[in-house]
Amino acid sequence: MREDKGDFGITFMDLNELTIREAHAKLQSGEIFATELTQACLRRIEKIEPKIKAFLRTRGPEAMAEAEKVDLKIRTGEKIGILEGIPMALKDNLCTAGIITSSASKMLENYLPPYDATVVAKLKKAGAVFLGKTNLDEFAMGSSTENSAFQATHNPWNLDCVPGGSSGGSAAAVAADGCLYALGSDTGGSIRQPASFCGVVGLKPTYGRVSRYGLHAMASSLDQIGPITKTVEDCALVLNAISGEDSRDATAEARTVPDYTEFLSKNLRDLKIGVPQEYFIDGMEPEVREAVEKAIARLKALGAKIVPVNLPYTKYALAIYYILQPAEVSANLARYDGIRYGYAASGAKNLRDHYAKTRGKGFGAEVRRRIMLGTYVLSAGYYDAYYKKAQRTRAFVIRDFEKAFQKVDLLVSPVSPTVAFKIGEKTEDPLTMYLSDIFTVPINIAGVPALSLPCGFANDLPVGLQIIGPWWGEEQILQAGYQYERAEEWYKIKCKI
Amino acid sequence: MKLTKKQVEHIADLSRLATDEKEKARFANELSAILDYVSQLNQADTENIAATKVAGLINKTREDRVEKFGRENDLIAMAPEHQGGCVKTKAILE
Numbered sequence: 001m002r003e004d005k006g007d008f009g010i011t012f013m014d015l016n017e018l019t020i021r022e023a024h025a026k027l028q029s030g031e032i033f034a035t036e037l038t039q040a041c042l043r044r045i046e047k048i049e050p051k052i053k054a055f056l057r058t059r060g061p062e063a064m065a066e067a068e069k070v071d072l073k074i075r076t077g078e079k080i081g082i083l084e085g086i087p088m089a090l091k092d093n094l095c096t097a098g099i100i101t102s103s104a105s106k107m108l109e110n111y112l113p114p115y116d117a118t119v120v121a122k123l124k125k126a127g128a129v130f131l132g133k134t135n136l137d138e139f140a141m142g143s144s145t146e147n148s149a150f151q152a153t154h155n156p157w158n159l160d161c162v163p164g165g166s167s168g169g170s171a172a173a174v175a176a177d178g179c180l181y182a183l184g185s186d187t188g189g190s191i192r193q194p195a196s197f198c199g200v201v202g203l204k205p206t207y208g209r210v211s212r213y214g215l216h217a218m219a220s221s222l223d224q225i226g227p228i229t230k231t232v233e234d235c236a237l238v239l240n241a242i243s244g245e246d247s248r249d250a251t252a253e254a255r256t257v258p259d260y261t262e263f264l265s266k267n268l269r270d271l272k273i274g275v276p277q278e279y280f281i282d283g284m285e286p287e288v289r290e291a292v293e294k295a296i297a298r299l300k301a302l303g304a305k306i307v308p309v310n311l312p313y314t315k316y317a318l319a320i321y322y323i324l325q326p327a328e329v330s331a332n333l334a335r336y337d338g339i340r341y342g343y344a345a346s347g348a349k350n351l352r353d354h355y356a357k358t359r360g361k362g363f364g365a366e367v368r369r370r371i372m373l374g375t376y377v378l379s380a381g382y383y384d385a386y387y388k389k390a391q392r393t394r395a396f397v398i399r400d401f402e403k404a405f406q407k408v409d410l411l412v413s414p415v416s417p418t419v420a421f422k423i424g425e426k427t428e429d430p431l432t433m434y435l436s437d438i439f440t441v442p443i444n445i446a447g448v449p450a451l452s453l454p455c456g457f458a459n460d461l462p463v464g465l466q467i468i469g470p471w472w473g474e475e476q477i478l479q480a481g482y483q484y485e486r487a488e489e490w491y492k493i494k495c496k497i
Numbered sequence: 498m499k500l501t502k503k504q505v506e507h508i509a510d511l512s513r514l515a516t517d518e519k520e521k522a523r524f525a526n527e528l529s530a531i532l533d534y535v536s537q538l539n540q541a542d543t544e545n546i547a548a549t550k551v552a553g554l555i556n557k558t559r560e561d562r563v564e565k566f567g568r569e570n571d572l573i574a575m576a577p578e579h580q581g582g583c584v585k586t587k588a589i590l591e
Contacts, residue, residue: 114571250557319535330512337513339586344577351587352513360515368514372505373528375512386535392543431530 015040016177017494020086020234023180027085030074034067034085038129041087045131045178048497051159053151054173056092057100058132063087066129082237084127089182091170092133093140094225095214096120103216104148105138107336107343107362117214118249119183119225119242126241131179134169138364139333140190140218142166143436146427147366154423155197156495157461161420164194170228171198176497181229181238185215187222188321189415189440192452195228196415196464199454199495201235201481202228206472207447208253209239211246219328220251222321222444231491232453232481236260239474255472263475264482268302271480274309274408279439284417287458292414295455295465295484299412302483309408311400316393317442322434323377323390324445329367330374336362369430394445401446405470410480413439415452415464443468451477454490462490498536499529 015037018026026032042060049055070085090096093103095113102108116124123130137147145153145168153168155161156176163172167184171194174182184191186204195202203226210225217223227238239260246252275296280289300306338344338358345361348354363371377386404411416436426433443450448471455465465484469477485491500508505525509516516524570582578585 112575114568114575247559254557313541316538316541319538322531322535323538334513338577340572340584341575342577348587351589354587355513356510356515359513363514365520368512368516369524369527371512371514372508372524373531376508376528376532379508379511386538389538389541389543390535392546393538393541395546396541396543430527431534434531 014044014177016044016180018180019231020083020180020229020237021231023086024080024082027070027074028080033074034070034129035064037085038063038067038087038131041131041179044176048156048176048178051497052154052156052163052172052176054134054153054163054169054176054178055089055132056102056104056135056150056169059099059130063129063131070127070129081126083123083241085129086180087129087131088123089131089134089170089173089179090120091136091167091182091184093136093185093216094120094183095216096130096133099133101133101216102150103139104136104150105363105367106149109149109343111342113214115214118211118246120214122242134167134173134182136169137166138367139216140166140185140187141329141366141370143189143193143433144421144423144426145169145194146423147364149364152423155420155461156497157199158420160422161461162197162423164197164420166190166194167202167228168194171195171200171202174198174200174228174230175495177494181227181234183225183242184228185218185223185225186444187218188325188444189437191226191228192415192440192450192464192466193437195452196462197420199462199490200228200230201232201454201491202226202452203235203239203474203477204443204450205239205243205474206449208251209449209472209474210242211244211249211252213246213248217332219325220332221328222325224444232451232478232485233261233264235451235481236264236478258475260474260478263479266479268299268304268480268483271304271410271476272408273299273304273306273480274404274411275306276309276311276314276404276411276413278311278314279413281417284414285419285458288414288416288418288463291456291458291463292412292465296412298487299480299484302487304480307408309404309411311404311442313393313396313400314442317397317445318434318438320390320393320397320445321437321441322373323386324394326370326374327378327387328374329370330378333363333367333371338362366430397442398446401448401470409469409476410473411468413466413468415439415466419458419461419463439466447471449474449477451481453481453485455484455488456490498532500525500532
């Protein structure tokens, strides 16, 4: 935290730099008001937005009105909830009733959802102050946030670099202290990779932990919503609020939601952590490898037992992903037909022509590429060779994780083989862009949870450590992450923007 | 394997995506490169394995019960073209 001693020895600080836990304590004690906290975030956003372009739209006056309601409670000494009055941001593929939710696509440029996503309804109920919607790769398809139809977001650590993607706007906004936390979605690394590139904490929960109702569906067997925060404890607090069963998402499990903060302070002496050998490949940046190896040594020093493990089917994960994900994309995005809502092309001769014109113009190049790829692998004559083969191989990837978690409690790896790359560096070659997700896609394929958290720097850019757990193993992931974070405190180093 | 222009046209048609000549050539190259990459799956031995189930989830069903929605007009108003409480589409036949 940046602290300046004033003339009278009084400590001033920027309230927007607080964590959720810190801000809550100050709100509850009456030391600060929710309106001050919100004002600090809005001022910060105003200052940094011309440089980083993390937000697609903000809602200053409405956010201030929400904060005022919380202030009333603080004034009367009423007890407030942990997320009450805390300013946050939402990825723009999460439906917000009456507020444009565009998925950064021309197709939904003016789309006003008639309902809230379940996670949004839950956060509203928890008293969140909602600052605005953040940028993403169109329909969450990309690893750099350059595929947005509206703007490219810049990395707050180095404005020439990408923030990662697809939740690049959410990660950049949290890293630059424009908000205290944000939500993202993760289909193949879209929370973890931008969190890693921007030096913040991001969690992809177990498939089924968080309801996806109201999330613009991309690949339904892989999508999960999760928190992007400044610290691991904050991550646990947000996960507490958004998890749980939902009658509107048949995959949201009825399993009890524990208090994810409960085990954070437990030491690591009983934990066995596996290091998957397949995640330390040639072509990884040496500084990234070094930072991750140091982090593993730190976990060992904290008492965890470190053992090598093998996940032999890792080598097929990216190929499986780039068959199954486009296949599901082609089915999910069939709904955008220019008839019921969204963009509609003009001048079509007939219905079929209307579909083709609307979709041809409404979708950007990457989205069209994936729809075509998915249509191809599902088409007659190719279904068995691609789609069915990928589904079968997927079962082996799952088996890899099942076997590994019989031997160890957690796995650790890098989040990405590189730190943030330059804007424009990978836009010409889709396959090169896909390779930046090589360590994150196996996790979605298996449906297990994984955390990305800062573990140092390479070339003055943040490096992320990935902690992977077994299905429903969020508690131990967060425990290990918290203990590591407390020992190193990387989150205290702020980007200078 | 290299996709032909004709194959790209066929996939674009199945996908209901209008595509110009320049893009057809570009997509032919890009999609071929991606398909080459994913073809490495052919090396994986996948005999004796059942279909995938993620995270051990079991399909959930609920009672098929009618619920009153009550905001039909809001939904119809979202359509680019609508008239008299109905969504308008183009003709199927010319």
